[in-house]
Amino acid sequence: MTLSPKTLFLTDGLGAVLSAFLLGVVLVRFAPISGMPETALRLLAIIACVFAVYSLLCYTFIKERWIAYLKTIACANLTYCCLTIGLLINYKKELTNLGWIYFLAELTVIIVLLSFELKTAFIRAGKEQQVPS
Structure with missing residues (x-):
């Protein structure tokens, strides 16, 4: 199952906004409750803000050739996961x-x-490269 690129960009962007708010406002205020230092929370929140801007700009402006943009945010999300781990x-x-x-x-x-993002990007890329018989 794949989702439309616009849906993925919007979902990613809104999720990043939520993460930025939770990390940069809620968890920073209650840092002792999570145990994660404020500096780490703020770093993750800033990254989430950057991802939100990227995804929401893609949602708004990308009409064609979206595969590379979708792969980019998927790889960025994977990097964010590695940093978090x-x-x-x-x-x-x-x-x-x-x-x-x-x-x-x-x-x-x-x-x-990110699994939906990669699946959508690679399945759609494969379909675009197929030569009609």
Whole structure:
């Protein structure tokens, strides 16, 4: 199953806005509850803001040749997941149960989204390269 590129860009953009808000406002205010240091939360929030701008601009302006843009945000999401996992490993002793729940839930959502992004990009790219018989 694939989704339309516009749906994926919009979903990614709105999800990144939500992540930026939760990380940069909610969790920073209650940093001891999650156990993740404020500097790490702010870093993740800034990255989420950049991803939100990118995805929402793609949603608004990209009409054709969207495959490369979709692959780009999928790879960026994968990099974000790797960074988050690195932070989880680095701060594993400080993280609370609520912190683990939040970050594992966020990772799960992002991984599901990026799998749809990659599947859509590669399936559509394959169809565009097929030569009609």
